[in-house]
Amino acid sequence: MTLFDLAGGDRCRICALPRDKVRRAYYTRLGFCQNEQVELLYRRCSGGVVKIRGIRLALSREAMREVGISGKKAVSCGQPQLG
């Protein structure tokens, strides 16, 4: 399951990042760390916006599909998805 599979308002923990060293470093430096809590603010078909420790980050669809999350959604606020 990846960030792209979440709905707006969902909160999860990051459990997987790309295996490639360069790509992994690219995500880590921006705040995507193992076990970090992430909240999906809203999502549309071409990407979405997440919040990690108060920082809002916009991601493309490709980026969202590269971040694996824990299997069950921790909290779902049921916000409607955009796009």
Place this chain on the structure above:
Amino acid sequence: MEKRLYLAGNPNSGKSTLFNRLCGAHRRTGNFAGVSVDSGEGHFSHGGVSYTLIDLPGAYSLDAMSADEQVSADILHSADGCIVQIIDAGAIERSLHLTKELLQLGKPLVVALNMADEIQRRGVTIDTEKLSQMLGAPVCAISALHGRGIGALLDAVTAAIVPPPCRFTAEDLARATVQRQDKETLSDKIDRAVLCPALGYPLCALLLFCIFGTVFGSFGNALRDGFSAVLASLVTLPLQALLTRCGVHPLLRAYLSDGALAGVCSVLSFLPQIALLFLCLALLEDIGVMARIAFLFDPLLRHFGLDGKAMLPLAVSFGCTVPAVLAARVTDAPTRRKLCFVLPFISCPARAPVYALFIGAFFGGHGATLLLCLYLGGLCAALVGAKLLSAADRGKRPLPFIMELPPYRLPSPRTLALSVFDRCRDFAIKAGTVIFLSASVVWALEHFGTGGIALRTEDSFLHAVGQITAPLFVPLGFGNAVAATALLMGFFAKESIVSTLSVLCGAASVTEMLGVLFTPASALSFMVFSLLYTPCLATVAAIRRESRSARTAAKVCLFNFAVAYAAAFAVYRIAGMA
């Protein structure tokens, strides 16, 4: 002896704002990650000690992943003074990774928590004393924008020493010192609405329409006409009267009045419109709109082999191509290479006088529409050019788009005013130097020939140069010596096109002369050619510096010339049929 201070930190943490406050400088700031792409140096004194302050581009890590980060990393590794890490207090957890890396450099370090006045509103509490104890380095809360806490920061810098090794991880530091309450902020609520494609794209279109309507519509034109009248009454007419009264030689009087001054004033008259354009761009950056535009347009730009981060250099190039080439450092290497080739297609304010002159002479009723088409045409040419150049990237997998969305902020009037003033000053200086020189050269070439003073235009050097190059432009509809010479001088500075036309046609009768030399179809072709052909000398120099290759700069010139020629030919043929 001066001590050196280095301002390091994540992008958009307030380094340049602090730099400007300490040094009284005017480095460009903006609410967008990636505004500073080069280091800057300034000087200030505190407590009887003189400091050299170095402002570095933002970096998430010393393990650089882009050209601007590499600049920071290289300078910090060889730093010979105290490092001041500026941290956005609202994003402290991410910044602590860089703090750990800076501690490992073994240099004196002071941590400045910037925007400390905002964090309570954002639901964040930081125990600065505990953080300082755990890091082994002083931590000061400041507000660079409002000038709070700067004195305490500088006192800490004066007493800074190399901190001991820190055994805590960044996560440990964050867990022990930061308390955060999840709060939906006003920025979240605004983004929920505007980042929806159904609303976001129309809003962007409306924004663009408002900017162009204001700058190049009746308001902007009225400002320009008013400023021209002021220049005439305060500069041109008094100077002409003075020269006559002093009995200056007629040839020298003609040079000063009809040559150099006419050329400079013809360009300076556009200063109000250019100031308006700069103000609009600065507003977009400072409020935080630019980052949202980058996110909205990332899917579109991907189709052309670029990504959302290319929005900054693309937007900056509407102001000037030279800083746009530098701004491309925030992108990855393949995107940066493509941007070097296509950024010159985007119309900068230097070309605005050309459009205004020809639109006024031939297309009076459709000015705003035609201008919008030219600006959009330049942008389209850039995107299509990037798509064509993407063929070389087949098989490569670029890094995906991830960008921080900063909170919306009300721009500081002082910062805005300084930003616009700086850019206008650069434009005016360029008019007073490069344009003055090129207008003087054109006037001299027009009035002198192989036999000394040229009594007829046909005997002048300029006529000879124009005769040699004019045939090249016959297929485009403007195969005359005047147009050819203007375009040649435009290579040195695009503003020179109008000043050259003014000198060659006579400032008072330039519109009438254009009616003789051009038809509406060839005027349109000339404008398209001016839009797309080789970049100015300053841009070529910037491309050469960034690409570290004179060959690349030459390829850019040839590529742009070829595209301009093809486009102008097509426009001339189609317009001629209409």
